Amino acid sequence: xxxxQQQLVPAAPAGAEAPAxxxxxxxxxxxxxxxxxxxxxxxxxxxxxxxxxxxxxGAMVARHTGVAMDVKMNAGKDPxxxxxxxxxxxxxxxxxxxGETFFVNHFSASQGGSVWIAPTMSGQVLxxxxxxxxxxxSTGAFLCSAGDVDMSxxxxxxxxxxxxxxxxxxxxxxxxxxxxxxxxxxxxIDVNGTYIVDNGHLVGxxxxxxxxxxxAGGGLMGxxxxxxxxxxxxxxxxxxxxxxxxxxxxxxxxxxxxxx
Amino acid sequence: xxxxxxxxxxQALAQVWLEPNESIVAESGAMVGMTTNVQMQTxxxxxxxxxxxxxxxxxxxxNTFTAxxxxxxxxxxxxxxxxxxxxxxxxxxxxxxxxxxxxxxxxVNIETKVGGFRGFFSGAGVFVLKAVSxxxxxxxxxxxxxxxELMCDGNIVIDTGHLVAWDATLTYTVGKSGAGWIAxxxxxxxxxxxxxxxxxxxxxxxxxxxxxxxxxxxxxxRG
Numbered sequence: 417x418x419x420x421q422q423q424l425v426p427a428a429p430a431g432a433e434a435p436a437x438x439x440x441x442x443x444x445x446x447x448x449x450x451x452x453x454x455x456x457x458x459x460x461x462x463x464x465x466x467x468x469x470x471x472x473x474g475a476m477v478a479r480h481t482g483v484a485m486d487v488k489m490n491a492g493k494d495p496x497x498x499x500x501x502x503x504x505x506x507x508x509x510x511x512x513x514x515g516e517t518f519f520v521n522h523f524s525a526s527q528g529g530s531v532w533i534a535p536t537m538s539g540q541v542l543x544x545x546x547x548x549x550x551x552x553x554s555t556g557a558f559l560c561s562a563g564d565v566d567m568s569x570x571x572x573x574x575x576x577x578x579x580x581x582x583x584x585x586x587x588x589x590x591x592x593x594x595x596x597x598x599x600x601x602x603x604x605i606d607v608n609g610t611y612i613v614d615n616g617h618l619v620g621x622x623x624x625x626x627x628x629x630x631x632a633g634g635g636l637m638g639x640x641x642x643x644x645x646x647x648x649x650x651x652x653x654x655x656x657x658x659x660x661x662x663x664x665x666x667x668x669x670x671x672x673x674x675x676x
Numbered sequence: 677x678x679x680x681x682x683x684x685x686x687q688a689l690a691q692v693w694l695e696p697n698e699s700i701v702a703e704s705g706a707m708v709g710m711t712t713n714v715q716m717q718t719x720x721x722x723x724x725x726x727x728x729x730x731x732x733x734x735x736x737x738x739n740t741f742t743a744x745x746x747x748x749x750x751x752x753x754x755x756x757x758x759x760x761x762x763x764x765x766x767x768x769x770x771x772x773x774x775x776x777x778x779x780x781x782x783x784v785n786i787e788t789k790v791g792g793f794r795g796f797f798s799g800a801g802v803f804v805l806k807a808v809s810x811x812x813x814x815x816x817x818x819x820x821x822x823x824x825e826l827m828c829d830g831n832i833v834i835d836t837g838h839l840v841a842w843d844a845t846l847t848y849t850v851g852k853s854g855a856g857w858i859a860x861x862x863x864x865x866x867x868x869x870x871x872x873x874x875x876x877x878x879x880x881x882x883x884x885x886x887x888x889x890x891x892x893x894x895x896x897x898r899g
Contacts, residue, residue: 451881452822455686456758458881474864474886476853477838478879481831481870485854487863519862534838534881536890538757538821667894674895 457541458534463525471560480529535597550589553620563592600661616662623654688760694743702779708751754818768844769808781813819880837883843875
């Protein structure tokens with residue numbers, strides 16, 4: 417610990433009540449409300465002075481004029497020079513594979529104020545209080561976060577490169593608030609053993625789970641014939657979040673109807 | 677006239693009850709169904725007015741529905757999935773985002789106005805409609821997703837793509853979302869509307885243009 421930090425966190429005097437900030441798990445979530453769900457959910461966060469909400473670029477619906485917006489590269493906490501370099505490389509990859517934009521907006525209010533946030537697609541917004549766990553999200557499922565929440569990009573394996581979805585995942589960890597979003601409704605599935613989820617319907621997962629990306633029908637032929645594409649086979653114990661709609665299906669339904 | 681909203685909030689349908697000889701003016705294409713005693717008349721209100729509407733992002737023509745020989749029923753819908761709201765006319769009237777307009781009482785005058793910012797790249801916010809009336813009347817608006825009423829008490833900033841309608845008591849300017857043009861571009865927020873004053877603002881929880889771009893960019897070009 418550097419000396420500056422030591423000064424910021426003085427030792428509690430003997431006999432005094434432990435200050436609230438020492439116990440992060442008891443810390444209350446930032447005031448917020450999710451409305452208009454499940455079809456067209458929108459989030460309102462009431463920012464106390466000094467708190468920051470980090471949101472996906474383009475997700476803001478409205479804000480009080482007193483709420484400041486700063487655009488930043490999504491490089492995680494204190495990245496340093498190499499961290500920034502890594503972020504740029506990752507950003508380019510994400511752009512190519514059709515993930516999110518590589519910028520995020522930081523919202524803060526010195527006097528307090530609200531910000532309204534919504535995703536692009538029709539669907540739900542879910543809140544998750546993070547108390548040191550790790551949750552892995554599909555790219556595109558992240559909406560915003562507050563508090564000491566960190567994110568890093570995870571490679572889904574070479575097989576996943578064949579699929580539009582599942583090539584990269586976002587690993588979210590730390591303490592704070594996380595809001596994630598889905599196309600359609602979100603269903604939480606508690607897995608104990610094994611479970612198979614279509615790549616395009618995967619929102620995220622948490623717990624002691626490992627997964628393998630493979631073709632649903634077995635082999636390339638099965639993948640083409642079944643129309644199910646790639647699936648994630650989960651093993652272990654944990655929770656998997658799925659969405660009731662998927663982008664690829666919408667696009668393949670629309671494609672033959674456009675132009676003509 | 678009485679307007680009943682069915683199938684809210686995701687797929688709203690407006691059920692309009694017309695008294696004998698009563699009329700309602702609706703956006704072309706909004707009619708879903710009607711009793712046979714309701715007659716439809718198509719008007720442009722003059723070539724210039726029609727053209728002006730077209731530039732405003734609406735259709736050239738507007739239809740007037742009138743109930744003859746007794747009460748009539750008319751069903752109206754919006755093109756996009758989402759909610760609808762009935763706004764009761766006030767002394768100051770309303771500004772409407774042009775694609776939000778569905779129908780209005782014949783006493784309500786709907787004018788096309790330049791939205792205050794000539795942004796060719798914006799896709800929204802170039803033209804707005806102003807609804808004014810001498811007496812009582814109603815305006816039916818539709819949104820993409822849910823509709824949320826916000827109170828502006830001083831200052832609020834709203835993404836132009838999420839606007840449905842606002843009280844004409846509010847003053848507004850359309851501008852960049854961030855501190856500079858580069859920051860605004862990177863922020864992905866496009867153009868925003870800065871509101872000042874006291875009044876109500878109705879927003880839609882999804883942005884139609886953003887949705888269209890997100891899906892449309894992955895489709896083949898039109899042949």
